[in-house]
Amino acid sequence: MDSDFDGFIQDEESWHSLSDHIRDFPSNVHLAMSLPSIASRVPAGLPNSQGTGIIQPALKELDTASRVPSEAILQWEGLTLEVDTKSTSRVILNNVSGYVQPGETIAIIGSSGAGKTTLLNVLSGRISGGRLSGKVLYCGAQRQPGSFRRATSYVQQDDIMHSLLTVKETLLYAAKLRLPNSQYSRDQKRKRVDDILHQLRLEAIKDSQIGSTKNRGISGGERKRVSIGVELLTDPKVLFLDEPTSGLDSNSSQLAVELVRKIATERRIAALMTIHQPSARIFNLFDRVILLSQGHVIYFGPTTSAITYFLKLGYSCPVHENPADYFVDLMTLDYRSDAALTESKMRVADLAYSFMQYKTQLATEEYTKAVFLYGQDIAPKEKCSVAVTHQVQNSWMYEYKTLARRDWLNLMRNVPFLASQVVQSLATALIVGFMFFYLKHDSASIQNRLGVLYIVALNATFPIVMPALYAFFDERDIMLRERSAAVYRVTPFYISKATTFMPVALTSSAVFICGVYFISHLTFSAGKFFATLGVLSCLNIVSISFMLMIGSAVRTMDVAFVIAPGIITIELLFGGLLANPKTIPVAIKWIHWINPVYYAYAAFVLNEFSDLQFTCSPGAVCYLDGMQIIEAYGMGRFTIGQDIAMLLAIAAAFYLVGYVLLRWRAKPKFTWI
Ligand SMILES: Nc1ncnc2c1ncn2[C@@H]1O[C@H](COP(=O)(O)OP(=O)(O)OP(=O)(O)O)[C@@H](O)[C@H]1O
Secondary structure, eight states: OBOTTTTTTTOHHHHHHHHHHHHTSOOSSOOBOOOHHHHTTSOTTOBOTTSSSBOBOOOTTOOGGGGSOTTOSEEEEEEEEEEEOSSSEEEEEEEEEEEEOTTOEEEEEOSTTSSHHHHHHHHHTOOOSSEEEEEEEETTEEOOHHHHHHHEEEEOSSOOOOTTSBHHHHHHHHHHHHSOTTTOOHHHHHHHHHHHHHHTTOGGGTTSBOOOSSSOOSOHHHHHHHHHHHHHTTOOSEEEESSTTTTOOHHHHHHHHHHHHHHHHHHTOEEEEEESSOOHHHHHHOSEEEEEETTEEEEEEEHHHHHHHHHHTTOOOOTTSOHHHHHHHHHSOOOSSHHHHHHHHHHHHHHHHHHHHHHHHHTSHHHHSSSSSSOOOOSOOOOOOOOOSOOOOOOHHHHHHHHHHHHHHHHHHOHHHHHHHHHHHHHHHHHHHHHTOSOOSSHHHHHHHHHHHHHHHHTTTHHHHHHHHHHHHHHHHHHHHHHHTTOSOHHHHHHHHHHHHHHHHHHHHHHHHHHHHHHHTOOOOHHHHHHHHHHHHHHHHHHHHHHHHHHHHOSSHHHHHHHHHHHHHHHHHTSSSSSOGGGSOHHHHHHHHTOHHHHHHHHHHHHHHTTOBOOOOTTSOOOOBHHHHHHHTTOOSSOHHHHHHHHHHHHHHHHHHHHHHHHHHHSOOOOOO
16 A cells, blocks of 8 residues: 555654654643554554553544534545555545534645545545545435435536536526426526526626637636536535636635535535635635645644644644645645655644544543534534435436427537538538539449449538537536436437437538539439438438447547547448449458448439430440449449338447447446445
């Protein structure tokens, strides 16, 4: 096991030096160790604070829970998390204990890498990987993942939202999806949104778009308040916030914390937030603070007692210094030199050890009454209840309709995307149309007809898949986040995506085929035109299903943008024009049997050439009958109907695989204790 304390705590000399400091620490009580991982490293024979004996082993008989007020909504004891790194394992959280009561706001403060987010994730039930021990109790009982998730909310550090929705729309769709129809009417949901807008002072910007790095929207502080508002809609009993002030200026940071505190107090919500280095004003807003360093608790208690506590340890915070800065400096390892690092490690170990002793002392009656840690009762006595307000899920159809409306609104607002789809289709149709202008019925037109039909098929692959894949990744991240809060099912999301991308794909293909058909003068009859359009629509459906499958299978967009074009290129290679299907080696022949481009192209060729007659040009390879061409190119194996059936079967297979992969990806893989 390895940690930043290694090489220090195991070093006997360091422990002796540490014990010198500890010896001066409160000596009116019996000192004992309750932090097993440190205790186990104390060299045998180290004198205790009175210098009269050996430091006692952990006092197992001390029930730390007995010190936790009965109204604590969430309490955690002995949380230890160990993760494996490449060469060794590392302790990220070390015997962390604490609790939070309704109506109070607690800050987890520490330098970068102290374990703040990890602690918040463990408490909110969002930790995966590593070996986690200890216990987390909700209302004094073990947490049930489903009901705990519904009773709590988590505001993530990065605010991922639909950039084209307005503030009010964002909250309204969140209310529609998160609040059950059985308990909230449409008007009540709207009222709830208005209340949140008012409470978080968002009324002035309620009609502004959220925006993103690409299109400017509301400010960072406003975005954060919208994120908080979304999570407050369900009236959570516990609100977790990961670095809600990160990236904000001091005024916005203060406003965010002030509002959280105010709402937490008014609505009796227990708010727990990580914060890196708050200003003095923000620091004073917290009811209690947890100071973390290298996974160890350095202090947990009322904010107002922190200065006194550290003073008792011999660390006097200068009058004009921000206490939070002072504490974080104390807790931070100094990597500027070996000597500074050793000294800072000593100090941090000293602080961790001192707090551990305080915890032990608190078990005694005198200390329970002492001013330091549990002297203040923030919450009036109230009974904690595990019953949650929002347990009923909305119907599948309601979720689908709401998600589809939200997706559609987003899509329609994405004017550059829509315009580029239409312009691309129109421009390509004109170029292709005039390149193969007014095809005749001679030998040369055979090659041109085969070429133009291949481009029609090609135009339903890359131009459809790539932009949709890009849009899907943004949406998928939002879905994964909303799913982690059990906001809706995966199926309505998936079907909503499949159905909202489709009209755009079909429209751009229709624009393209109309242009090409009439300018190139492909064989025109209503039957042939609509048959081509029908096959093209089926290929579009396959492309959307392929996009969903890749988007669900691959974790990052960078990889998806390598894999998707690679597969499409193979499809085009085996599509029937570049290599004759009859001559493909047996070992790889199967590729064209599962290749949608082949079936679409075969149907196009069959449709176009089946009734055509050609004249022979002197010196050219001569085919008089279109059926000869179909036979020569290996395109007549199936009827158009069979080709369409194969396309739809491939689309169904892609949809299914994509759905299974997305479900797997969206399934929470968290460790529960
Ligand atoms: N799964 C993991 N595997 C390996 N190391 C991890 C893992 N999770 C967290 N860590 C490490 O644990 C330490 C604490 O991480 P955490 O994100 O909790 O820190 P933090 O206090 O929130 O820091 P910051 O303020 O920079 O976000 C870091 O050094 C991090 O690299």
